[in-house]
Amino acid sequence: MSESKKAAFPTYRGKPLVRCGDTLYLGNMTDKYVIKIDIKTKKPLDDMEIADKCIVQLMYTDPEIRTRKQIIKTSEKNGLYLALDIADAWLTRALAE
Numbered sequence: 531m532s533e534s535k536k537a538a539f540p541t542y543r544g545k546p547l548v549r550c551g552d553t554l555y556l557g558n559m560t561d562k563y564v565i566k567i568d569i570k571t572k573k574p575l576d577d578m579e580i581a582d583k584c585i586v587q588l589m590y591t592d593p594e595i596r597t598r599k600q601i602i603k604t605s606e607k608n609g610l611y612l613a614l615d616i617a618d619a620w621l622t623r624a625l626a627e
Contacts, residue, residue, distance in 0.1 A: 543618050556617050563602070563624040564591050565617040569610070584613035588620045 539546040548555045556565040566587045572579040588603040603620055607613040 565621050567613050581610040586613050586617050
């Protein structure tokens with residue numbers, strides 16, 4: 531059992547989903563676009579917290595572009611599911627161009 535396998539990222543609708551604190555990234559960083567989701571507020575549910583307000587941003591991945599110019603679209607959604615749903619739609623459309 532000495533085989534070392536590379537850990538794959540979790541996916542959402544076939545796109546990699548990476549989390550760093552309260553920020554999630556959807557998509558490949560090698561593509562032209564990626565989605566950034568910032569969780570702004572959380573609400574308690576039983577013994578855990580769930581995301582409440584989320585900011586969704588469609589961004590260029592080109593590091594040569596200034597940070598403010600990288601953002602193409604932005605929206606605020608209530609709940610992580612709605613944020614991921616719009617994020618997938620935006621990213622799919624942007625990558626199809």
